Structure formats: structure tokens, C-alpha cells
Amino acid sequence: MTDLETINQIIQGKLQGNPDYPIAGIQGIFEAGPNEITFFIKDQLPIEPILAGAIIVPLGFKSEYPNLIYVTDPYVAFAKLLHFFNPHQPFCQGIDPSARVAESAIISENVSVGHHSYIGDHCRIGANTEIHAQVTIYPHVSIGKNCLIYSNVVIREAAIIGDDVIIQPGAIIGADGFGFARDEQGNPLKIPQVGKVIIGNHCEIGANTCIDRSTLASTIISDQVKTDNLVQIGHNVIIGQGTTICAMCGIGGSTVLGKNVVLGGFVGIADHLTIADGVKVAAKTGVSNSVKQANQIISGYPHQEIGKWRKSQVIIRNLDDYVDRIKALESKLKELEAKIPVEPIT
Amino acid sequence: MTDLETINQIIQGKLQGNPDYPIAGIQGIFEAGPNEITFFIKDQLPIEPILAGAIIVPLGFKSEYPNLIYVTDPYVAFAKLLHFFNPHQPFCQGIDPSARVAESAIISENVSVGHHSYIGDHCRIGANTEIHAQVTIYPHVSIGKNCLIYSNVVIREAAIIGDDVIIQPGAIIGADGFGFARDEQGNPLKIPQVGKVIIGNHCEIGANTCIDRSTLASTIISDQVKTDNLVQIGHNVIIGQGTTICAMCGIGGSTVLGKNVVLGGFVGIADHLTIADGVKVAAKTGVSNSVKQANQIISGYPHQEIGKWRKSQVIIRNLDDYVDRIKALESKLKELEAKIPVEPIT
């Protein structure tokens, strides 16, 4: 149990109400009880009853509610209080006896390695990093500090992972890129994938997401990139800082995404393309050509600027009307032709 | 080896033929031999030779075949006999010495835990449930009775799983939902995901499928929901009873699916939508608005009622014809204009 004033200080807000009011947690607007705080983003409180002990509201919010904390962004305050009320619980303490850590691995202070995990030769694990259960880390991998590697993650050879990275369960970092030549008999000949994956700082990789190692050189995921679950990132891809990738996206080999790009769900991007900074790609878009103009929003397959795409979609939904109009034109024209006075050929 | 009468009793049919006829198994119509039974759904037997010892057929089926069992639904009878001839083999007996089960976990009678699996603090595992090899169950998870948890499944903190649930290998239950705020500097700030996943009774979750834990409250999978492989279910989603989700579908956060909804493969549903009971969504559909009318069939992106979508698709396949017709209209109109007697401007 804490009090409103403490919470006010955490979120650096402006408190209007009782600073000693006791608060035990944070909940949604309709779920919060008298000892819980909630947050609200819209202009006006809903008419349904609210039982929350206090509400975090945007600056300038008008309300008679007893306890209010005004902040610039209530959603950011919500995130901070969720962290405050739910402090991270380490998965385990130290290196579990059932884990296998190679003698040549360098393990910093306060690292924990869960049950049955495996850390190969010459790996380096930074301070305070947690490796949960059943994780396999192949040789020569380097992981920074304060990372969270969830269970059943596999990290393949020589990958380099920065600080404060979270890898959700089942993600596969560094599987072989998909590359084959055809030999003299026309049979596929595997191109060995001997490059690596580099992941920057403050990244989060979703569950069962796959990021392939490069043929040569590196597949690069820059700082603060966030991917959702079941995403496929091909070999030699480079993803710029702050880019966000929703679930079920696939990015073809050697494609370069700029900074702060946003991909909606199910976006497919072909190989060897370049996507400019700040481009937003609507869900289900198929990108088969480079996108050179920064900050535009695109949609469709093949992709278009989203306004143009929406226009096309409205027409497509009414194509039968247009077909009817063409038919009407044709029959009217016939009618007219019949009426036109016959002119002698001169 | 059993006999036809025994089989007849299992499937509660009407036997026409020799009740003592020996049957050793069930196979497809062309694969079944003289000591095997098969089933048939259509009106008339195929002309190719059939060697099966007996055939399960729908009521009213006309045939001279020696051994027939009449049932309402031969496919249901087929399912029952597959269960009969292939009784479940437990993966292992009891708790394997290499498994790690927390002392605070409550394990009911006849539970088996496979090699190298891990069960965290305060978990509860119901009677007769099988946990196979390399499974990780995080703390405070509750699993009901008669469940089958295949190898390499990960179940994250505090998930609640009902009775008679099957989770195929590699599925990830309860990874963090994908949620970020932007802090004052514009950097992504993780929204902690402290809710849980609740899965009802008689559900089946496909291989490598991901169901995310909620931010607050719960992601809810109701009774008898079946998902195929590589499905993504976002945080705070609610899925109604009996809904079926084919492979490669993705459902955005906080979306609510009704009862007995069916999603074909590759269906994407945006976040915060509501899909009414009994709606059928054709493969590859993109749903970006709520679907309020129950039991309709939809397709396309953006989705439409399937009949209307099909009409549009027929027109789209012939768009070049319509373009030709527009061009023909234009040239005819020009011709006509040339022919129209010039009228003096009045």
C-alpha cells in the first residue's frame, strides 16, 4: 500500500486531492476499486459509475472527481505505475545446477541461468541478465547486461545482443538464412550461412519470432526495435532504430528498413528493398518495390499511398455499379445510334 | 482383433452382415484390407475395387456390399473408431527424475512429467495430466485434469488452463502482449503485461501458436476453442465457445470473437473489434471493422459479405474487358458527335 503523493512523484504529475489517500494498485477505468488508481485519456469521463480511488488525467481535464493527478500523457504514467506496482521477479537465483555453462563462457555478476539451459563455448553474458529454462545459446554468442531471455529461446552461433533486450519464449535468433544455388545437375546446393545476427540495445523480440543469420556480414536489428510474435526477418536484413513490427510480418533477405518504420500485422516485404525512415505500412500490405519517400503511409498489394489505396477499395466494393453504368451507356448509345439521321457516305 | 458386433456397439449403428467378422483396424476406403473397416460419406460407392472387410455408411445408403454398418454420421463413427483402435499411450510414467518440480507446486494423482521439464512455484496440475519433455511452466500456473502438454510448450506466469486441453508442441501461452507507450523523448516505453491467459475446457492449441497474456485482466479462450498451428492471439482478446481458428491467423489485441466463429487460414483481424457469433471468415480475409451481423460469411480486405466479394472478384478478373468497353464507348461517342448536325448557338 502506498499513497497518492508517492504516486504523484513517480509520475511527476500535479495532484488535486488527498495526498495521504491509500493506493494499492492500478487497474482499468471500470475495474479499479476505491484503493486503486486508474487512468483516462479521453476528454470526458464515461457516464458509467467509476469506483477508482484516483484518476490520472491529461492536463486541462475538467472533472469534479475527488482525487485527480494531471499529467502530460496518462498512458506513459500508466506504464510507469504498472512497473512500480509489478516489480520484476527474477526467474531464479544464480546458475541452476542442471544448467550447462561451458567453462570458456564468461558470465558477469548477478547473472541467472535457469533449469536445463545450455550456454556454449566462448559465450559472454552481461551483468544482471536472466536466462530462463530450456534456453540454448550456441558458442561465441555475446549478450549484454540487464537482458531477459525467456524459456525455449535458441540463439545461434556468434550472435551479438545488446543491453536491456527482452527475447520472448520460443524466438529463434540466428537460424540459417534461406539460400540455395543450383548445381550442375539442377539440384539445390546450400549456401552456408556463416554471418551473424546483431541486436542493439533496448530491443524486444516476440515469441516464436525468427531472425536469420546472414550469409556473410550481419543481420542487424538496431536499438529500440520491437517485434511482436511470429515475425520472420530474413538474412542480411537491416532494421533501423525505433522500428516497430507487428505480428506475422515477413521481411525478405537483404532488405533495409529505416528508422521509426511501423509495420502493421501480416506485412510482407520482398527481398533487397529499401524502406525510408518513418514509413508506416498498413496491415496486410505487400511491398514489392522500395519506398523512397519518408514518413508516408502505404497499403495494398502492390502497395500504394494509403489515400489512393482507400479510394480504389471504395470503387472495388462498388464495381458492379460501375459495370451497370457501362452497360447502361452501351444501350443508350445504341439507342442514340438508331436515332441519328443516316448520313450518306461522301 | 475385434469383431463387427463390438464395433457396431461402439458406434451405435445398425449392422447388416456377419457380427463375428474379424476387424483389426480402420483405414481409408482404398487402403482398407479384408480385416479392416472403412467409412464412406457419399451416395454411391466408387467403381474402383474396395477390399475392406466392412464399410460404415450413412442411413439409407444403397449397396450390395457384404458387411455394412449404418450410422447417422459416418465421419463421427470414423473418429470414434480411430480413438478405439489407437488408445492413447502415455508419454511417460510419473515424474521423471530429470524434471524439476517446485516444492510448492501441487501435483494431483496420476500426473506425468517428462524429461527435463520444469514446473515453477505454486503451480497446480490436475489429475491424469501429461506434461511431456522440455516443457517450461512458469510460477502460479494452474492446469486442469486430463490435459496433454506436448514437448517444448512454454506456459507463462499465472495462466489458468481448464480440463481436457491439448497443447501441441512449441506453443507459447502467455508471452507478453505487444504494448508500448512513447516517453517524453519519443522512445518506446514497455507497458508491463501483468495479466494472464485463461483457457477453458476441451480446447486444443496448435503447434508454435502464441497466445499473449493481457496487460491487466485476462486473455480468454473459451471452452472448445480449437486453433491450428502458428496462430497469433493478442493480449486481452476474448474468444467465444466453440470457435475454430485455422493456421496462420492473427487476432489483434482486445478483439472479441463470438461463439462458433470460424476463421479460415491467414485471416487477420485488427485490434479492438467485435465479431458476432457464428460468423465465418474466408481464408486470407482482413477484418478491419467489427462484424455485427451473426452467422454471415465474409471475405476480402477490407472484408465484405462473401457473395458481394465474389462478384467483385469476377469483375476484377475481367477488368481489361471493361476497360476495352469504356474505350469502345469513347470512340463511338466521338464518332457520333461528329455525325450530330451542328446546331447554331442560340
Added chain:
Amino acid sequence: MTDLETINQIIQGKLQGNPDYPIAGIQGIFEAGPNEITFFIKDQLPIEPILAGAIIVPLGFKSEYPNLIYVTDPYVAFAKLLHFFNPHQPFCQGIDPSARVAESAIISENVSVGHHSYIGDHCRIGANTEIHAQVTIYPHVSIGKNCLIYSNVVIREAAIIGDDVIIQPGAIIGADGFGFARDEQGNPLKIPQVGKVIIGNHCEIGANTCIDRSTLASTIISDQVKTDNLVQIGHNVIIGQGTTICAMCGIGGSTVLGKNVVLGGFVGIADHLTIADGVKVAAKTGVSNSVKQANQIISGYPHQEIGKWRKSQVIIRNLDDYVDRIKALESKLKELEAKIPVEPIT
């Protein structure tokens, strides 16, 4: 360190230059240094400076570069030299003491089994095959020789895997196919999946890819099939020799793909279809009918021959122009009608 003549012999080329020139590795055209060889496919060297010690070029290539090796296919030579300079490192030696191998399993010479892996009853593992860490192999599985089974792979009951097969991390071979009947109460009744998966020789299966076991009979992946990551292959599917499947594809149950078919990313193929030999399916295509004509290229949803599809797409991108043209026709026609001399109704 080796020399150019040795390399020339490996790739069976025609060397023009110094056979004793020392070479330590292979790199991309702009990354290679003086002690590295590179390769080039196009007609003319780029104008940017090249520092490579030698270049592999196609027959007939014109250049004054000091050390050149001429070959039919420089990309094949590149693949061969990547293998030469990066000889495979075994994951571990022999059977790790922490692995569990059933007594009834038959393990050939020179097999390695990594940390915490599990091999069930009556399995057979062929010579020189490597099974990495945290792998689960269910009972009665047969794996050929020279295979590489990466960490966290699960292979379900009775699967048969050929020689020289590579299975990337997290792949699930033989999860239950997705099949349910509806019982008398309308509730889903699981169809037991008691068939198996058969994978031929020289196949590669991508990370987190799922190949389901069949209901009866077998799901068959023929020789030299290569799948990328996160692919879903349904039960009873048959895939012909040499077929290549890119990431995020899904193939419905009982569908048959011919030989040397190529599926681009995100291709969905419905169940019970047949795709002819050599068909190429463009990315994001939805195939809902069988494709009977061999070697054609298809695209779109529903799919079309790619030329026709591209034509439609060009029209779709300009639909608003055509709508304008229809409107123009309509107003002109009205104008014309007004001008037409009134004819008395006869």
C-alpha cells in the same frame, strides 16, 4: 591460408593469374581484402574500388583484374568455397551424459546427442547425425545419416526422416493434423491423427516451421524440398521433389504439390488441391483451385496467370481514372441526347 590454385581446383575453374597467391577466405565484392577471394555475376565490374585478392567470374568475362578464376556459375563456386572455408563444427562429441536416450533406441556410429535432449523408445538414428540441445524425439522415429537436428526441434511419433536432412531450431515435425468432426450435440470431436510425417533426403526445414502428421497414411516431403521459417504444412500433404517454400506459407490438408514448385512468401494454398510440376506462385498468392498447367507463374487471390494479374493490378491502381471516364461518357451522352432532333413516336 591456402592458394589460388587449390581454390581453382575446388571450383573446377580456369585460373588466370598467380596460382601461388595466398587466400585466407571468401567475402562479398566490396568487403573482400587482399587475402580474400570474391565472386561476381554481372557483366562488368563496378566502378567502386575492389581490394579482393582474386575474383571468380563467369566464362567470357572481360577484365584486366590481376587474379581471375573463370567458371560456369560463380554463385555455385561461391557456395562451394563457403563450405570449404567454413567446415562444419560438430555441436558436441558423442552422447552428452545429460541427454536421455531410450535403451531400445538404435544409435549408429558417430552420432552426437546434445545437452538435455531426449530420444524415445525404438528410435533409430543414422551415422554421423547430430542432434543438438533440448531436442525431443518421440518414440518410433527414424532419422537417416548425416542429419543436423538443431536445438528445440520436436519430432513426433513414428516420423521417418531421410539422409542429409537439416532441421532448423524450433521446427515441429508431426504435430497432430487439424481435424474435428461434430458430434450429436454439435461439439467438436477430435479426429485422432495416427499417421506420420515422411521427409526425404537432402531436405531442409526452416526454423519454427510446422509439418503435421497425417490422419491415416503419411504427410510426405520428398527429396530436396527446402522450406524457410514459419511455414505450415497440413496433414496428408504431399510435396514433390525439389520444391522450394519461402517463409510464412501455409498449405492446407491433403494438398499435393508437384516437383520443383516454388512458393514465394505468404502463399496460402487451400486444402485438397493439386499444383502441377514447376508452377511458380508469387508472394502473397491465395490458391483456392487446383493448378493443372505445369510451369506457369500465378499470382493474386483468387490466383491468375501472373501476366493477367499484373494487368488487372495496373487497372486497379487507376480505377479512379476509369470512373472519371465513365462519368465523362455519361455527361457527354446526356449532352448528345439533348442535341438529337426529337423524333415523333411512330
